[in-house]
Structure formats: C-alpha cells, structure tokens
Amino acid sequence: GQSLEQPSEVTAVEGAIVQINCTYQTSGFYGLSWYQQHDGGAPTFLSYNGLDGLEETGRFSSFLSRSDSYGYLLLQELQMKDSASYFCAVRLHTGRRALTFGSGTRLQVQP
Amino acid sequence: DARVTQTPRHKVTEMGQEVTMRCQPILGHNTVFWYRQTMMQGLELLAYFRNRAPLDDSGMPKDRFSAEMPDATLATLKIQPSEPRDSAVYFCASGLVLGQKINQPQHFGDGTRLSIL
Numbered sequence: 030g031q032s033l034e035q036p037s038e039v040t041a042v043e044g045a046i047v048q049i050n051c052t053y054q055t056s057g058f059y060g061l062s063w064y065q066q067h068d069g070g071a072p073t074f075l076s077y078n079g080l081d082g083l084e085e086t087g088r089f090s091s092f093l094s095r096s097d098s099y100g101y102l103l104l105q106e107l108q109m110k111d112s113a114s115y116f117c118a119v120r121l122h123t124g125r126r127a128l129t130f131g132s133g134t135r136l137q138v139q140p
Numbered sequence: 141d142a143r144v145t146q147t148p149r150h151k152v153t154e155m156g157q158e159v160t161m162r163c164q165p166i167l168g169h170n171t172v173f174w175y176r177q178t179m180m181q182g183l184e185l186l187a188y189f190r191n192r193a194p195l196d197d198s199g200m201p202k203d204r205f206s207a208e209m210p211d212a213t214l215a216t217l218k219i220q221p222s223e224p225r226d227s228a229v230y231f232c233a234s235g236l237v238l239g240q241k242i243n244q245p246q247h248f249g250d251g252t253r254l255s256i257l
C-alpha cells in the first residue's frame with residue numbers, strides 16, 4: 030500500500046530539542062521533504078532528503094533512512110516562534126508526479 | 141523576494157455562485173500547483189501544471205471545478221456552482237521542477253480563504 034504517517038501533536042518547552050517522525054510506504058521513492066506552516070499562514074519549505082543521512086540547516090535538521098522508510102525533523106534550541114504545524118511530503122503515487130503531504134504534526138512550544 | 145500572489149485573500153459567497161481564484165506564480169517557475177486545505181482532509185493536491193500544460197487534475201471534482209493557465213503569469217481555479225463543502229483554504233504554489241525532481245521547493249501563496257454559505 031501507500032501511506033504517509035506522522036504524529037498529530039507534539040509538545041516541548043523552550044530551549045529543548047524535539048523530533049517529529051514520518052513513516053511512509055510508497056512504490057518508488059523520490060525523497061522526503063518537510064514544510065512548516067504557522068497558524069493562518071502558508072506552508073514554507075524547510076528541507077529535503079534524497080539520500081540517507083542527516084541534512085542540517087541552522088537549528089533544524091532532517092534525517093532519512095530509506096531502508097526503514099522513515100525520516101524525522103529535528104528542531105533544536107526551540108523557540109516560541111517554532112510553534113507551528115510541520116508536514117512531511119513524499120511522492121506516493123508513481124503515476125502522479127507530485128507530492129503528497131502528511132496530515133501534519135502540530136508543535137506547541139511552551140515557555 | 142519573489143512571491144506567489146493569490147487573489148482574493150478572502151471570499152464569502154452563497155452556494156450556487158461561481159468562484160474564481162487567481163494565482164500569479166513566481167517568474168521563471170515552470171510548475172504550478174493548486175491545493176485545498178481543510179481540518180478534516182489536510183492539504184490535498186487538486187491539480188498541477190507544467191509549462192502551462194495540465195499534468196494532473198485527478199484530485200479535483202471534475203463536475204464543478206476547473207483549472208486553467210491562460211498564460212505563464214496567471215493560473216485560475218474556478219468552482220461552478222459552489223457548495224458549502226467547498227469551504228476551505230485554497231493554496232497555489234509554484235516551483236522550478238526539472239525532470240523527475242519533484243521535491244524541488246514549492247513556494248506557496250498566502251491562500252484564498254473561501255466560505256460558501
């Protein structure tokens with residue numbers, strides 16, 4: 030089958046580290062992307078993993094393990110402004126050259 | 141910074157009315173996407189275009205929705221007739237997608253918040 034799953038909510042405190050997981054099932058893999066969306070805002074691109082391993086961009090890192098069909102987004106030194114929804118996205122349908130977005134993980138950063 | 145521009149930002153109308161949403165993609169981008177976002181369904185892909193040609197509209201209810209790209213600077217999404225269940229935020233996104241590299245960043249507009257009464 031084809032699916033994309035991520036937790037619905039995660040809560041963490043300011044200054045902490047949080048990991049948002051994403052598991053997928055797809056025939057034909059073309060990489061895993063992450064997007065951030067603040068309430069009332071538009072999704073914005075955060076990162077992309079095409080190969081196994083860790084990609085780092087400032088306080089954010091994204092990891093991929095193709096053998097495990099699994100990836101995660103790691104947010105370090107959490108700030109209140111990181112409170113948002115985070116979406117992983119993959120190409121789920123080989124016949125459809127477009128991304129499918131997960132249902133999103135709502136991150137709440139508490140003081 | 142280059143941005144995707146969507147109009148209108150908000151639209152409230154009665155069921156049965158025609159709704160037209162417009163999108164100006166970022167200059168130089170060759171792919172335009174239309175998404176619908178609701179609490180229940182999340183972010184759903186409705187249709188997308190590559191070099192102005194429709195590549196996929198399988199996510200769109202064909203009987204009432206239509207998407208076009210009359211020129212490289214304008215994409216439109218129309219609903220006729222509109223129904224209350226169409227109430228959602230509609231996002232347009234554009235990107236420079238080369239070959240199979242569909243994971244190139246998509247740049248989203250601010251969305252059209254549509255309410256059908």
